[in-house]
Amino acid sequence: MAGDGAKRPYRMSPSARQARADRLEAAARAVESAALLLFEDRGFDLVTVDDIAAAAGISARTFFRYFPAKDDVLRGVVRRRAQAVAAALAARPPDEAPMRSVRQAVQEVVAAEDSTDVARWVRVVEASLYATRVMLGVSVLEFNGVLAEFLGARLGEAPDDLEPAMLAVAAGAIILAAQTRWYLRGGDLAATISDALTVIDTVIPGGSGTRE
Numbered sequence: 001m002a003g004d005g006a007k008r009p010y011r012m013s014p015s016a017r018q019a020r021a022d023r024l025e026a027a028a029r030a031v032e033s034a035a036l037l038l039f040e041d042r043g044f045d046l047v048t049v050d051d052i053a054a055a056a057g058i059s060a061r062t063f064f065r066y067f068p069a070k071d072d073v074l075r076g077v078v079r080r081r082a083q084a085v086a087a088a089l090a091a092r093p094p095d096e097a098p099m100r101s102v103r104q105a106v107q108e109v110v111a112a113e114d115s116t117d118v119a120r121w122v123r124v125v126e127a128s129l130y131a132t133r134v135m136l137g138v139s140v141l142e143f144n145g146v147l148a149e150f151l152g153a154r155l156g157e158a159p160d161d162l163e164p165a166m167l168a169v170a171a172g173a174i175i176l177a178a179q180t181r182w183y184l185r186g187g188d189l190a191a192t193i194s195d196a197l198t199v200i201d202t203v204i205p206g207g208s209g210t211r212e
Contacts, residue, residue: 028066028076031056035073036120044074044128074131075138077121082143084109089150098154102147102171103197111190122183144172170200 012020034056038047049070053060067073088105096104110118125131145159148168152159159165178196182189 024066031058031063031066032073032076033117035070036117036124039073039124040120044124044131071131071134074121074125074135077117078135078138078143081109081113082146084112085143086146086150089146097201098151099167099171099197099201101154102150103194103201106175106197107190107194110193113189115189118179118189119183122179126180126183139172139176140169143175144168147171167200171197174199 031052035047035052038051038055042051047070049060049063052070052073053063056063067076085105088108089101092101092105125135145168148159148164151167152161152164155161155164157164159168174196175193178193179189181196182192
C-alpha cells in the first residue's frame, strides 16, 4: 500500500479535456486558414510546410502536431463535414425517409459552414490535379463511408452491401458536383446541394416519392 505521501495520478476532468480539445481545434483551424490562403495565392503544389508554419507564426514541428502532412490541411475540411453530417444523421427521426434524412442533414451542416472558406477550398483543390485526386479519395473513404453507414442501418443491410454502398457513392458524387455548380454559378450552397440530392430522393425503398 502506498504511503500517505504517495502522489495520485493526475486525472483531467471532462470539462478540462473538452477545453483543451477546443483550444487545439482552434489552433489547428488557424493554421488551416493560413495554409488555404497560401494555397490560393501560390498553388497547393508550390507551398511547403515551412511556408505554412511561417505564415501561421509557428514552427514546422508545431505544424506536425496538428497535421501529419500538408495534404491533411485539405483533408480536414472533408473530415469535419463528414463528422458533422454523421452527428446530424444520428439526430434525424428514425421513421424519416432515408434520402430525406440525408438531404436535411447535409443541408443543415453545409448551411453552418463559412461559404467563403468553402469557395477557397474548392479553388485550391480544382487548381491542383494532385489535390483533386487526394480529395476524391478522402471523400470516398470518409464522407461516403458516413452515408453508407447510415443508409445501411436504415435499409437493414451492411454498409458495404451493394445498395447502401452505391447510393452513398451516388449521393457523394452529387454533393461534389453540386458544390462545383455553386462555385461556378453562385447562389446558396446548402440549397444547391439539397436541390441536387432530390435527384435520388425516390430511388431507395422508403424514399419520399415527391420533391419538396
